[in-house]
Amino acid sequence: MKALVYDEYSVDDDFSKILKIKDLPIPKPKPNEVIFKVKAAALNYDDIWGMRGKPLAIPLPHISGTDAAGEVVEVGRDVKNIKVGDRVVSHGNMSCRVCKACTDGREYDCRKRTIWGFETGPLWGGYCEFTHLPEVNVVKIPEGVSYEEAAAASMTLLTSWHMLVGRAKIQPGQLVLIMGGSSGVGNYGIQIAKLFGCTVIATASPDKLDKLLELGADFAVDHRKEDWHKEVRS
Ligand SMILES: [Zn+2]
Numbered sequence: 001m002k003a004l005v006y007d008e009y010s011v012d013d014d015f016s017k018i019l020k021i022k023d024l025p026i027p028k029p030k031p032n033e034v035i036f037k038v039k040a041a042a043l044n045y046d047d048i049w050g051m052r053g054k055p056l057a058i059p060l061p062h063i064s065g066t067d068a069a070g071e072v073v074e075v076g077r078d079v080k081n082i083k084v085g086d087r088v089v090s091h092g093n094m095s096c097r098v099c100k101a102c103t104d105g106r107e108y109d110c111r112k113r114t115i116w117g118f119e120t121g122p123l124w125g126g127y128c129e130f131t132h133l134p135e136v137n138v139v140k141i142p143e144g145v146s147y148e149e150a151a152a153a154s155m156t157l158l159t160s161w162h163m164l165v166g167r168a169k170i171q172p173g174q175l176v177l178i179m180g181g182s183s184g185v186g187n188y189g190i191q192i193a194k195l196f197g198c199t200v201i202a203t204a205s206p207d208k209l210d211k212l213l214e215l216g217a218d219f220a221v222d223h224r225k226e227d228w229h230k231e232v233r234s
Contacts, residue, residue: 001023001026001128001129002022003123003127003128004021004065004127004128005022006018008060009053010052013052024128026129027131027132029079031076032079033132034075034076034088034133034138035074035075035132036068036130036138037070037071038070040148040151041068041069041151042067042151042154059119060121062123062125065117066117066154067153068127068131069088069090069148070087070088071088072088086140089154090126090154091136092117093108094114094115095113096112099111156184156185156188159188161188164176164189164192164196165196171196171197174198177203180203181204182205182208189202190212190215194216200217202219203221204222205223
């Protein structure tokens with residue numbers, strides 16, 4: 001299979017110097033894993049950290065890609081809920097599933113947590129034709145959602161949901177400020193806060209303010225203005 005690989009860190013942020021398309025064997029599943037043919041993969045800032053080798057020296061050689069969606073082509077013998085042909089998207093948060101945080105439903109606080117496609121490897125991420133993940137790290141894609149939409153939603157949607165619903169515990173009628181509303185996390189933040197019946201103020205640069213309103217924000221504020229915070233408070 002083809003895979004996008006690098007085996008050294010970039011020293012000048014010219015990532016084209018280190019990225020190579022390589023031929024690698026198609027992975028075989030461990031008993032608890034599924035193999036899926038990648039149909040769409042989204043870019044993520046952790047790809048850049050990985051190629052820089054900072055702030056973490058991630059394993060080399062490396063395949064990046066935390067957000068990948070595709071069709072399952074093989075499952076391990078212990079897999080119970082996913083079958084060949086299922087459309088799935090990665091859940092890149094790999095936690096130990098046995099510590100107190102994990103069993104309390106706070107897997108993001110797991111001390112052994114790793115981010116798939118970033119901290120995993122060597123050669124374990126989504127930018128390749130076939131990849132493998134534990135059954136618990138894939139989610140079936142609902143009807144009507146494309147591979148591209150699912151891949152784009154994976155980490156950004158989960159991050160937003162965790163912040164607003166898991167941590168902030170937003171309630172109907174509250175006023176929510178989404179700073180950087182035009183980012184992936186911000187886009188979902190606006191929609192989640194509206195879903196929960198909140199009033200949403202979102203900030204972005206001037207050319208993106210209309211998009212914030214299209215996504216459902218009640219107010220859009222230009223955060224390049226020096227006194228943008230006064231506009232929010234008014
Ligand atoms: Zn844990």
